[in-house]
Amino acid sequence: MKNEILKYLNHKLSVEYFDVLPSTNAYIKAKAACDEGLLVIAERQTAGHGRFDRKFHSPKNGIYMSLLLKPTFIGFDTTLITTAAAVAVAQAIEQLSGKKSKIKWVNDVYIENKKVCGILTEGAVNPKTQGFDYVILGIGINAFTPENGFNSEIENIAGSVFEGFSTQLMARLTAQVINNFFEFYIKKKEFLTDYRSRSNVLGKEIYVLRNDTKVKATALEIDDKCRLLVKYENGNTEYLNSGEISIKIE
Ligand code: BTN
Numbered sequence: 001m002k003n004e005i006l007k008y009l010n011h012k013l014s015v016e017y018f019d020v021l022p023s024t025n026a027y028i029k030a031k032a033a034c035d036e037g038l039l040v041i042a043e044r045q046t047a048g049h050g051r052f053d054r055k056f057h058s059p060k061n062g063i064y065m066s067l068l069l070k071p072t073f074i075g076f077d078t079t080l081i082t083t084a085a086a087v088a089v090a091q092a093i094e095q096l097s098g099k100k101s102k103i104k105w106v107n108d109v110y111i112e113n114k115k116v117c118g119i120l121t122e123g124a125v126n127p128k129t130q131g132f133d134y135v136i137l138g139i140g141i142n143a144f145t146p147e148n149g150f151n152s153e154i155e156n157i158a159g160s161v162f163e164g165f166s167t168q169l170m171a172r173l174t175a176q177v178i179n180n181f182f183e184f185y186i187k188k189k190e191f192l193t194d195y196r197s198r199s200n201v202l203g204k205e206i207y208v209l210r211n212d213t214k215v216k217a218t219a220l221e222i223d224d225k226c227r228l229l230v231k232y233e234n235g236n237t238e239y240l241n242s243g244e245i246s247i248k249i250e
Helices: 003-010 024-029 078-097 168-184 192-197
Strands: 014-021 037-047 063-069 102-104 110-111 114-125 133-142 205-210 213-222 228-232 238-239 245-249
Touching: 003 168, 003 228, 014 024, 024 037, 024 063, 024 114, 063 168, 078 102, 078 114, 078 168, 078 192, 110 133, 110 213, 133 168, 168 213, 192 213, 205 228
Parallel strands: 014 037
Antiparallel strands: 037 063, 063 133, 102 110, 110 114, 114 133, 205 213, 205 245, 213 228, 228 238
């Protein structure tokens, strides 16, 4: 599989491939001193995690990968790494499966109302410069349905990109996501227009979930920093940052 992935990658990266890891993000964290471009891929994870420390089910037939980035050297707006990655995944899915994919602010990719991908970006801030020493971009894609189906906790919300199983499609999708991401990250190709046009929340009634509160609002706009502008029922508006807030589509 590793050689197959290398065949389709447009960039020379240091790729480490595993049958199983607790978490590819955690693995990279321990290797954060490495150069930008370390790509770690696991066939399954035993302790995959998502935003807000939620468990990310990671059985075989999915793609679990993390990429080590040092954006300080490249001058890319770090807050947009997740955004760029979501577009990279959505485009790769369409390129290889022909299926339309949508993005739920900020980091989930959907096909026909089922989540097929989650993205978790973790970084270490340098206390002196306030910039990032490194960023770990972690991407989990339900490429194919797991052999025993999705876990009961997620079976109603999760979907997969392809039917059946194909090593070649796994390898191509893995590489295509990275190739697309580098178009944005290195070549600075514009991606916010595509991000907005794929949004499945803009114009919709949503719930803003913050700590233990749940407030109804309308999603109005996504700005250039990928903040979501919402209007509450009392008429107040607010720009939401992804860090501490998640949303639920009504
Ligand atoms: C989410 O849905 O909240 C984000 C999920 C991110 C999962 C990926 S899988 C590869 C990497 N390793 C992890 O433990 N998490 C990310």
